[in-house]
Amino acid sequence: MVFDTMEEARNYYEEYGRQEGFWIRTRSSSKTRRRLDEVTSRQFVCAHEGKYVPKNTSQKALEENDEKDINEIENMKRTGKNCSTVKCGCKASMRIKLDRWSNKWKVSSFQDSHNHKPVTPERRMKMKSNRVMPKAAKILTETFHEENLPIAKVPSIFGGPHIGFNNRDCYNHLRNVRHRQLDGGDAQSVLTYFRKKQAENPQFFYAIQCDENGRAANFFWVDARSRMAYNYFGDVVTFDTTYRTNKYDMPFAPFTGVNHHLQSIQFGCALLQDETEVTFLWLFETWLEAMGGRHPVSIITDQDLAMKGAIAKIFPNTRHRLCLWHIKKKFAEKLSHVYFKKSKFKIQMKKCIRSTYKIEEFEEKWKELMKECELANDDWLNSLYDIRSSWVPVYNRGIFFAGMNTTGRSEGINSFFDGFVTPTTNLREFVVKYEQALKRIMDRESDEDFESEHKYRIVNEGEFLLKHAAKFYTRNVFNKFKDEWSKVTLYKVEEIPCDDEYHAYLVKTKLGEHEEFVVKLNLQTYKGMCECQNFEFVGILCRHLLKVFVRLDIDTLPDHFILPRWRQEANKFRIMDFKSLVTNDGKEESEALRLSHMCHQATKLACIAASSNEAYTTFIEALNELSKKLSDNSTQHATIPSSTTGDPCSTNIDSSQLLLLDPNISQTKGRKKDNISGSKRLKSGIELAQNKKKRKCALCKKIAQHDKRNCPSNLKRRKNESTNLCQKLMFNLILMNLNLGNEESEDLCQDMESDDQEYC
Ligand SMILES: [Zn+2]
Ligand SMILES: [Zn+2]
Ligand SMILES: [Zn+2]
Incomplete structure (x- = not known):
């Protein structure tokens, strides 16, 4: 028998063993004396060859062989005790030798008798050589x-x-x-993952802050959909941090909002090194940048000084409110002596906080209650009273919170992770799990979109206002509206004197309790307000205003009382409709959608073209033609980089790219807070790279790191960049398809993507 290569010989013997019912092993090789590392002969043996060597002597015994059976040692190390072995001293073997004359491998000896039973055909699947x-x-x-x-x-x-x-x-x-x-470390693999995400969709945004040693400290990322959603639902944000979600003990900090179905949605999230004001400042600044600089109307968080300071600095005009649930939880803790006693305190307190609609009313009730329960000197209650405007509903009803009093929605996203994120989860796994959470949120939204759009609300003939509302509102918002509507019959109205512009009405309950609200309405414009401030706070008309509408025979809801964010079509921007992509021009998001759509299509095509050389040539030729056409259409210079047709691997790769180091195990809450002033500002990776001198831009008149040629407000430049970006993506795509498994080209792609970071 003659073989061209050693592998061929091994495969042959392995296949033979497979048929005969034994599996094989490489026993030994001999090398020439003249040239090192040149194998001249090799022996393949039956796996039953040799004797079992006990653990402590195995190392020595195996060293005698030319080729060590490393797997065997590993196996023994791992299992500790090994009570069975396949070795029984079988002599079956095949030896091959290199024939110098023909440069082929010849069989020099062959032993075919085994001292054991062969494996029966039906069990042969269990043999090692058949395990694929x-x-x-x-x-x-x-x-x-x-x-x-x-x-x-x-x-x-x-x-x-x-x-x-x-x-x-x-x-x-x-x-x-x-x-x-995890090759190269956890943080590095997260970075690689983020870059991949950004290549798939340039609207994916991420930022990683490093310390001086190149160790990752803080991660922030947000996907394209969440960024778009923020444009429509970004008025209210809840923000909260939790622990024990990963092996570094890094607090997880999601930004949560609410969509038009009253479902929780995400506006990005962060993994933080600590919870100092410095960290929050970085996070909020980065988040604001990702969200196009638009501040939310209101934000709800837990009570935390560092967070409070950062919010006041970054979002000076945003109403910051503390989670009511967290504060109420502390009542039981701090006031156990009255809270659990059989007294009216609990009920009275709830009434005082929840059911007061005028500031004077609340303050009066609070003082009364303090006197009654002898708590006037309680330090904790007094400090809480001092910050009453940041947590008591009555101070916040005039501002839109989508009806929320707590950070419950943030906790909702945390509970999503409960099942499958453990304290040993590494960063990359966590990031992937978060993406799954996003997908679930998306699926839920599109399910509800379907339900809401294709199922009709049941409304009685005579209920005109309800019928009108059914046309606009989503199913869930409509139900909320219907709740208010159903209470209308419980009230009575009387007109009371008022100034010229408005008519005033006193709406009273027909039930026994004392409850009355003044509704003001301009009968020309139908602008108006109610003392209960339900519309300002929730965005849905209250029963009192509705009662006045009924009384005045107003049968349609005035447009300004239907918030766009509660309408059925509030998220229409999300649908990847080809038609709207073409017609809905001029909008920023449609440019992003077009880009993502084109990239998607191009990838599909490139995958097909990669399968053969002819298809590849056709693809490149068509691409060149296309680029000619496109450059004729626009004044922009658009050519495919010439290196696509040449040897892509010859392009220089910047080897100076540093690896990102894994974060330290995080500081626990509070520990670092005492020395906020002492901890210095961490330099971000991006900041480190951008030590260019700042100067005044002639176009936007800002002191910044750009001038009028590359000013972000220069539309021409942006257009240009996005074309380049698309080209780069295509280019990367081609590289990837040409060199699947070639690491060099992957590095190249990463390198190019990092150039685009600034743009996104
Ligand atoms: Zn054998
Ligand atoms: Zn009202
Ligand atoms: Zn500028």
Whole structure:
């Protein structure tokens, strides 16, 4: 027998063993004396060859062999005690020798008798040489893992026990994948992941702040959809931090909002090193930048001094409010002596906080209650009273909060992670899980979109206002409106004297309790307000105003009382409708949508073209033609980089790119807060890179790191950049398809993407 290569010989013997019912091992190789590292002969043996060597002597014994059976040692190390072995001294083997004359491998000796039973045909699948995990099974295992499905079920999908792999192979595969992902460190792999996301959609935004040692300190990221959603639902934000979501103990800080279905949505999130004011300043600044500089109307957080300071500095005009639930929780803790006693305190306090609609009324009730329960000298209550405007509803009813009093929605997103994020979760896994959470939020929204759009509200004939509301509101908002509407019959109205512009009405309950509100309405413009401030706070008309409408025979809701953010079509921007992409011009988001749509289509095409050389040539030719056409259309210079047709690997790669180091285990809350002034401002990676001199821009008149040629407000430049960006993406795409598995090209892509960071 003659073989061209050693591998060929090994494969041949392995295949032979597979048929005969034994599996093989490489036993030894001999090298020439003349030239080092040139193998001249090799012996393949039956796996049953040799003797079992006990653990402590194995090292020495194995050293005698030319080729060590490393797996064996590893195996023993791992399991500790090994009570069985396959080795029984079988002599079956095949030796091959390199023939110098023909430069081929010849079989020099062959032993075919075994001293053991061969494996029966039906069990041969269990043999080591038959253990192969098909690529499809590997992909399925990864998918199962991502979707939190039981991985042990994968083998059964591929046909139960008679296949070449079992669930242990699936777990091993996952471990290998994880090791590959974390190559270069956890933080670095997060960065790589973010870059990949940004390449997929340039609207993906991320920022990583490093300390002086290049160690990642804070991560912030937000996807394109969340950024778009912020344009429509960014008026109210709740912000909260939680712990124990990852192995670094980094606080997780999501920005949460509410959509037109009253569902919680995300406006990006961060993993922070600590909770100092410095960190929050960085986070809020970065977040604001990602959100196009638009400040929210109102923000709800937990009581935290560092957070408060940062919010006051970054969002000076945003109404900052403390979570009512967190404060109420403290009542039980701090006032246990009265809170749990059988007294009216609990009920009275609730009434005082929740059911007061005038500031004087609240303050009066509070003082009364303090006197009654002898709490006037309680320090904690007094300090709480001092900051009453930041937590008591009555001080905040005039501002839009979408009806929220608590950070409950932030906690909702945290509870999503409860099941599958543990204190050992690494950063990359966490980031991926967060993306899943986003996907779930998106799915829920589109489910509700469907329900809301294609199911009709049931309204009685005579209820004109309700009928009108049904046309505009989403299902969930309509239900809220209907609640108010259903209470209308419980009230009576009388007109009271007022100044010229408005008519005033006193709306009283027909039920026994004392409850009355003054409603003011301009009968020309139908502008008006109610003392209960439900519309200002929730954005939905209150029963009192509705009662006045009914009394005045107003059958349609005035337009200014239907907030755009509660309307059925409030999120229409999200739909990737080709038509609207073309017609809905002039809007910033449609440019982003077009870009993402084009990239998507181009990727699909490139994947097809990558399969053969002819298809590739066709693709490139068409691309060149297309670029000619496009550059004729616009004045912009648009050519495909010439290196696409040449050898892409020859392009220089910047090897100076530093690796991002993993974060330290985080400081726990409060520990670092005492020395806020002492801790110096961390320099961000981007900041470190941008030590250019600042100067005044002639176009926007700002002192900044740009001039009029590259001013962000220069539209011409932006257009240009996005074209370049698209080209770069295409270019990267082609590179990736040409060199699948080629690490160099991947580095190149990363490098180019990092150039685009500033633009996004
Ligand atoms: Zn054997
Ligand atoms: Zn009202
Ligand atoms: Zn400028």
